[in-house]
Amino acid sequence: xxxxxxxxxxxxxxxxxxxxxxxxxxxxxxxxVDYVDYADPAAGxxxxxxxxxxxxxxxxxxxxxxxxxxxxxxxxxWARLDDPGAVVEEAVREQYDxxxxxxxxxxxxxxxxxxxxxxxxEYERAGVCLPDxxxxxxxxxxxxxxxxxxxxxGMAPRVGGPWTPHLRLAxxxxxxxxALGPVDVLCSHSPPAVPELSYDVVSRxxxxxxxxxxxxxxxxxxxxxxxxxxxxxxxxxxxxxxTECVNVGHFRRTATxxxxxx
Numbered sequence: 001x002x003x004x005x006x007x008x009x010x011x012x013x014x015x016x017x018x019x020x021x022x023x024x025x026x027x028x029x030x031x032x033v034d035y036v037d038y039a040d041p042a043a044g045x046x047x048x049x050x051x052x053x054x055x056x057x058x059x060x061x062x063x064x065x066x067x068x069x070x071x072x073x074x075x076x077x078w079a080r081l082d083d084p085g086a087v088v089e090e091a092v093r094e095q096y097d098x099x100x101x102x103x104x105x106x107x108x109x110x111x112x113x114x115x116x117x118x119x120x121x122e123y124e125r126a127g128v129c130l131p132d133x134x135x136x137x138x139x140x141x142x143x144x145x146x147x148x149x150x151x152x153x154g155m156a157p158r159v160g161g162p163w164t165p166h167l168r169l170a171x172x173x174x175x176x177x178x179a180l181g182p183v184d185v186l187c188s189h190s191p192p193a194v195p196e197l198s199y200d201v202v203s204r205x206x207x208x209x210x211x212x213x214x215x216x217x218x219x220x221x222x223x224x225x226x227x228x229x230x231x232x233x234x235x236x237x238x239x240x241x242x243t244e245c246v247n248v249g250h251f252r253r254t255a256t257x258x259x260x261x262x
Contacts, residue, residue, distance in 0.1 A: 001139035003027060004257035005248045007189065007228020008112065010034040011044070013098040015255035020105030025138055026257070029228050029248065030112025030147050030189035032099045033092055035163065039253075045091045049084075050077050063203050075161055084162035092116050096123060103128050108136065110147035112189040112229065113165050113208070117147070133176050135183055141223075141262065144183035146176055149190045149208040149229060167208070174212040185260070186225040192217055192245060196235035203232075217243045226258070 004023040009016055011034030020026040037044035038059045047055035054077050061070040078084040100123040103109065110132045111117045117132075124130045132147040148166040150173035151157065157167050168176075180186075191197040191209045198209035207230045217225055221242045231250040238245045248258035 001025075001141075001262050003138065003260045005029065005187075005226050005260055006251040006257045007031065007248050008231060008250045008252060009099060010037070010114075010252035011095055011099070012252040012255065013095075013102040015251065016099060017102035017104060018255075019251070019257045020103070020107070023105055023257075023259075026103065026105050026107045027143075027187060027226070028103070028107060028109035029187055029226065030110050031114050031228065032109075032112070033095055033114045033116065034252070035114045045088060045095075046074075049087050049091065050080070063205070071158065074163075078162050088162040089116075089119075092119065100128060108138070108143070108145065108187075110145045110187070110189060111166050112147065113149035113167055115147075115166050116164075117166050133179065135180055139262065141184040142182070143185045143187055144180035144222075146173075146180065146186075146188045146213075148173070150174075150210050150212075151208070173210060177210065177212040177216055180216075182220045182222075184223050186213065186216065186222045186243075188213060188225070188227045190229045191227045191233075191247065192225055192240070194238050194240065194245065196238055197227075197233055197245060197247060198230060199234040200230050201232050201234055214240070217241065217245070224260070226260075 002023050003025045005027040007029035008031045034044045036046045041047050041052035041055035108129045131145040135144045148168045150170050151167050153170040192213035193209040193211040198206045217240050225245040233247050236247045
């Protein structure tokens with residue numbers, strides 16, 4: 001059995017259409033939408049709707065801004081438009097139309113933190129399964145799937161504005177991890193809370209990671225834990241007990257899937 005695994009597609013539908021070549025199945029671990037393109041400020045939804053200067057400043061504030069500065073800046077910029085929600089939804093749908101159409105082999109896909117999950121049911125079809133929060137059997141192995149990213153304990157998602165990241169309450173996320181039960185392969189968008197896996201060496205910050213995923217790995221010892229979310233991790237893989245924990249890569253940039261064989 002040969003399975004290709006990708007994460008953080010961020011609009012790269014052309015590469016995704018080739019990602020399943022030679023594979024029996026394709027797993028997509030979230031972040032299909034290209035909201036902010038850090039390499040090209042004129043691209044991405046933010047750059048196209050509000051201009052490259054806004055996108056570039058977003059990138060700067062994400063790394064160097066003070067508490068609340070990024071949120072305030074983005075809200076002020078979106079407020080320049082008459083109906084920013086309609087602009088964002090149209091752009092997201094245009095990207096989803098291309099990206100979901102590029103899934104040409106049997107595909108299991110979960111959302112990441114930048115995905116608009118309320119639109120996902122519209123894209124499920126024969127050959128494209130959306131297994132978030134469930135366990136499915138693929139080639140005789142049990143794969144557990146969990147999308148989105150957990151918030152720190154005690155923090156609630158911000159509401160309002162045209163863009164709402166898919167960030168989940170810590171308690172809700174932990175319950176979803178526990179509900180999966182034992183699996184052979186644990187597939188999530190966010191990494192388990194291992195410092196080497198969650199720290200991004202370019203943004204110079206630790207991204208959201210899940211202690212509950214790490215606890216599950218210690219307790220159940222799955223063969224592998226596969227995830228994305230961190231584009232430039234301090235370490236792309238770490239072994240925890242018998243479990244190989246692997247960041248499958250920033251697919252928008254690499255265009256190369258991680259290959260799982262058994």
